Amino acid sequence: MRRGPLLVTFLSGAAVAALFFIPHHQAQAVNNKLLEWTLVVYAFALILGSMSLWNSHARKLNARAEGWPFSLVTLVSLVGITALGIWKGVGEGSPVGRIYNTVNSPLASTMFALLAFVIASAAFRAFRARSVEATLLLITAIVMMIGRVSIGPLISPHLPGVTEWLLDVPNLAAKRAIAVGVGLGAVSTALKIILGIERSYLGRS
Amino acid sequence: MLRSEAVDQTLDTRWFDPARLNILIGVLLFTAFLVVNIFRARAKSDLYVRPIAGLKALDEAIGRATEMGRSVLYVPGLSDMSEVGTFAAITILYRLAQRIAEMGCDLDVPCYDPVVMTVLDGAVRDAYSKVGRPDAFRPGCVHYVSAQQMAYVAAVNGTMLRDRPAANVYMGSFYAESLLLAETGATTGAIQIAGTDKVTQLPFFVCACDYTLLGEELFAASAYLGREPVQLATVIAQDWAKAVAAIAVTAALLLASLGHPTLASWLRAA
Structure with missing residues (x-):
């Protein structure tokens, strides 16, 4: 029963992998066409996504679960914005575009701005000197913070150089070691999927 | 018919890009290693893979959630099916869902991408069926939230604060939202396990989570949890x-230091 999807996965995976090595314009045209197909698949999946969103919030609303007013806002927004988009269009200057710019964007910026506060609280937790490693991290962080601001060179002219060395040598070495592992892991996972060793993504058997 | 000479000149007519020869050799070598180890695994089933603390803690997290009567929140990253990290998140959830079905606790999987949601829904249903508990599957436990990064974060953070899951598991590809999610989860007292292939987000997870799978451990997780010989291979x-990469980099470094940068240049090509 799974033979069909496995065959499609193998053929499309092998084709895309092969196309990576073939710069011929006709091959790249095929590659671009395959990428266009993913957009079509995404459009259909978005319908399923909207249905899932509706179902999960309608369930909360019916059960009067904690936070149900948020579900009501979500459902009203989903229906309202969809209707407005169909009726008036979604281009620049349309009502949907204005709502996006005046409501959605500021809300997203507000959420993003919270990052400054959570970085402070996470740093407070991480920089407690509970062990040798945590103490090393704390000392490195202090050197980095002082060395990267204007007061750093006033304390010691060597501080900016030390911070550059920390970033370019030990930090970069660790990052590259992880990156090599990630690269090999990614190739391994891709091969497992193309060769049919990993099948959990296929879902119901 | 009008034909542009300039356009014809820009059309690539090569059937192989020699700049990518190093990558091709690497992939073929890796495939050979894979085939050899699959044969080894079939002959000898007790292959050793070092213990990974974060994966051992998954059982603890599910047990804790079951005892407390609370759910396990699984965040599968904010990428689509073109990211290998997303595939890793799917395979880990498949194994995790089997344990959750056996233990009988609740699972909540908010999704960022509708295609990923569809695939995850099928995988979780299959996982419940595989352990003989299809009745325990709660329709809607895998659900779509939003394809907007911060809207997704707001919704998932709200779920953490209202439902207070006993365990938060973050697996897959994460971006600026990693710390916003993990720090909110930390304030709820949940046990937190994370894993990502995004090197820039790892420090945030290390700070805010109890256990973190570093880079490649994310991709090894599925094999580790499944314990199937072919997967371990x-x-x-x-x-x-x-090991081959380390030898090649060391050799390139030594040769470049001796004034022969050919190997280093070849490895860096493409």
């Missing part, structure tokens, strides 16, 4: 490839 092939 892929992890060993990965280690062999890493």
